[in-house]
Amino acid sequence: MSKKLFITATGTDAGKTYVTALILKKLIQSKINAGYYKAALSGAEYKNNILTAGDADYVKKTANINASLSEMVSYVYKNAVSPHLAAKIEGNPLEMQKVKNDFEMACRKYNYVVMEGSGGIVCPIRIDEKEIWLTDIIKELNLKTVIVVPAGLGSINNSILTVKYMQNLDIEIKGIFLNFYHFNNIMEKDNKLMIEKYTGIPVIACIPPNADEINTDIKNILTLFDN
Numbered sequence: 434m435s436k437k438l439f440i441t442a443t444g445t446d447a448g449k450t451y452v453t454a455l456i457l458k459k460l461i462q463s464k465i466n467a468g469y470y471k472a473a474l475s476g477a478e479y480k481n482n483i484l485t486a487g488d489a490d491y492v493k494k495t496a497n498i499n500a501s502l503s504e505m506v507s508y509v510y511k512n513a514v515s516p517h518l519a520a521k522i523e524g525n526p527l528e529m530q531k532v533k534n535d536f537e538m539a540c541r542k543y544n545y546v547v548m549e550g551s552g553g554i555v556c557p558i559r560i561d562e563k564e565i566w567l568t569d570i571i572k573e574l575n576l577k578t579v580i581v582v583p584a585g586l587g588s589i590n591n592s593i594l595t596v597k598y599m600q601n602l603d604i605e606i607k608g609i610f611l612n613f614y615h616f617n618n619i620m621e622k623d624n625k626l627m628i629e630k631y632t633g634i635p636v637i638a639c640i641p642p643n644a645d646e647i648n649t650d651i652k653n654i655l656t657l658f659d660n
């Protein structure tokens with residue numbers, strides 16, 4: 434049985450892909466057989482005439498993962514809008530069974546699978562004759578999670594709202610990564626204390642701008658994957 438972890442965030446552009454890449458880089462450098470999966474990506478761009486899943490491409494290169502982009506991401510939309518709207522415009526709405534199959538395939542290939550979410554935690558994936566939200570996928574795949582929170586003004590509000598919303602849905606949160614963190618900034622230091630105290634969730638690591646590694650022992654990363 435492979436170990437799994439779902440990466441969500443307080444919003445889009447919070448650094449899910451960036452942090453996921455650093456987590457996988459650390460695992461792979463520690464000789465752990467680890468891979469990446471994402472159910473739905475929007476805002477894909479053409480590279481050499483091929484619609485390319487940018488998140489997977491970035492993680493693959495940063496962490497040095499040997500996989501095709503098509504096995505790393507199940508649904509790739511061109512429009513840079515929520516997947517539910519992209520699917521309305523482009524067709525190809527997400528089927529839960531395909532996500533389950535593709536995720537299982539990743540789990541057969543790797544001992545550790547890191548799955549990146551789309552957007553923040555409240556993300557409509559498909560709203561037509563079927564209704565699927567990101568949280569339905571997390572629950573269907575039975576995943577534990579971590580949250581990426583950009584440090585700065587508003588981060589206490591954003592993190593507490595995200596944690597309470599997830600806890601209302603009984604989604605387990607193993608930790609928080611504070612991204613874009615400045616170690617000498619008094620407000621960001623306070624962010625860390627306040628977020629830990631009022632969410633009860635530990636901050637696993639603080640990641641400064643342009644970090645090329647996660648500044649914590651690999652053991653602290655591995656425990657995030659435990660049941």
Ligand SMILES: Nc1ncnc2c1ncn2[C@@H]1O[C@H](COP(=O)(O)OP(=O)(O)O)[C@@H](O)[C@H]1O
Nearest residue numbers: 445446447448449450451613640641642643644
């Ligand atoms: N710690 C960081 N240092 C420098 N750039 C970062 C950092 N975290 C994220 N970024 C940049 O910010 C943008 C958004 O990050 P990304 O990981 O793509 O967010 P998400 O996956 O949550 O949408 C990207 O251009 C990414 O390279």
Ligand SMILES: [Mg+2]
Nearest residue numbers: 449450488549
């Ligand atoms: Mg991303």
